[in-house]
Amino acid sequence: MAIHYISIVVLIAVLVASSTAASETILSDVNLLEFPLNLEYLEAEFFLYGSTGHGLDKISPELADGGPTPIGAKLAKFNDIVIRDIIYQFALQEVGHLRAIKNTVIGFPRPLLDLSQSSFSKVIDKAFGRPLRPSFDPYANDINYLIASYLIPYVGLTGYVGANPLLQNASSRQLVAGLLGVESGQDAVIRGLLYERRAWKVNPYGVTVGEFTDRISKLRNQLGNEGVKDEGLDETFSSGSILAGDKYSLAYSRTPKEILRIVYGSGNETVPGGFYPKGGNGHIARSYLK
Numbered sequence: 001m002a003i004h005y006i007s008i009v010v011l012i013a014v015l016v017a018s019s020t021a022a023s024e025t026i027l028s029d030v031n032l033l034e035f036p037l038n039l040e041y042l043e044a045e046f047f048l049y050g051s052t053g054h055g056l057d058k059i060s061p062e063l064a065d066g067g068p069t070p071i072g073a074k075l076a077k078f079n080d081i082v083i084r085d086i087i088y089q090f091a092l093q094e095v096g097h098l099r100a101i102k103n104t105v106i107g108f109p110r111p112l113l114d115l116s117q118s119s120f121s122k123v124i125d126k127a128f129g130r131p132l133r134p135s136f137d138p139y140a141n142d143i144n145y146l147i148a149s150y151l152i153p154y155v156g157l158t159g160y161v162g163a164n165p166l167l168q169n170a171s172s173r174q175l176v177a178g179l180l181g182v183e184s185g186q187d188a189v190i191r192g193l194l195y196e197r198r199a200w201k202v203n204p205y206g207v208t209v210g211e212f213t214d215r216i217s218k219l220r221n222q223l224g225n226e227g228v229k230d231e232g233l234d235e236t237f238s239s240g241s242i243l244a245g246d247k248y249s250l251a252y253s254r255t256p257k258e259i260l261r262i263v264y265g266s267g268n269e270t271v272p273g274g275f276y277p278k279g280g281n282g283h284i285a286r287s288y289l290k
């Protein structure tokens with residue numbers, strides 16, 4: 001409650017400042033539009049490597065903008081050619097998103113991304129509250145890759161919902177609506193594929209796919225620390241669990257701060273780690289790293 005109150009006060013202060021002075025605020029359109037590059041880079045690299053064995057450095061080096069090559073990303077062992085094809089299409093969509101954002105704002109170079117097996121297995125261990133043995137490998141097979149894909153696009157989606165009402169400029173809102181639409185579509189496809197398989201036991205853990213998603217969603221709620229904004233596939237809600245949404249089936253919204261807490265895995269926007277060993281790039285993410 002106290003934190004919520006403080007954030008409202010800060011928000012009001014920011015809005016007053018932006019209406020009374022021309023000074024650039026941290027939540028300016030430019031900053032809000034560049035922030036999602038952090039997640040789009042992660043998704044682009046994870047999907048590109050997973051489906052082709054190569055990343056932006058090979059496919060669109062100019063988009064990496066001189067940022068370091070991701071750690072530990074690799075080709076996944078897909079058996080199902082349809083899943084691989086879908087992931088490849090997601091990769092191309094993310095490349096488009098990077099281009100669309102960078103055509104609008106200058107943005108920043110690709111941050112250092114840790115997409116290694118251990119980076120994912122740490123998140124999964126945290127979600128289970130104990131180390132899984134053998135440790136979870138996102139690249140091992142179709143179902144593991146889909147579970148790993150459950151981790152990130154949804155977080156981006158909630159960020160776009162959160163950014164939209166803060167944007168001043170109609171063309172900024174149009175860009176974010178376009179990004180949000182396709183991110184939501186990706187999330188729906190991932191959830192749909194997992195939903196069909198929710199009773200499957202993930203080898204060799206003997207734990208169902210549904211339980212994996214529930215635990216990941218609970219972890220994200222816990223790390224974000226602003227209440228329930230996430231629902232696994234086995235959770236029971238009045239409107240079902242194929243898609244996540246509030247009591248009116250409206251998409252949940254998250255602030256950049258909440259997103260950083262989740263993707264850093266630290267629950268703290270000032271403590272980088274997880275997929276971003278050196279933190280995110282851009283004005284908003286850097287403003288928390290002193």
Ligand SMILES: *[C@@H]1O[C@H](CO)[C@@H](O)[C@H](O)[C@H]1NC(C)=O
Nearest residue numbers: 029104105168169170171172
């Ligand atoms: C809105 O943003 C676009 C680019 O993002 C810019 O070209 C345009 O001038 C802005 N319009 C207003 C009214 O600020």
Ligand SMILES: *[C@@H]1O[C@H](CO)[C@@H](O)[C@H](O)[C@H]1NC(C)=O
Nearest residue numbers: 225266267268269270271272
């Ligand atoms: C976040 O980390 C900083 C130190 O980097 C610490 O001062 C602060 O208390 C932490 N916040 C929470 C909510 O744990």
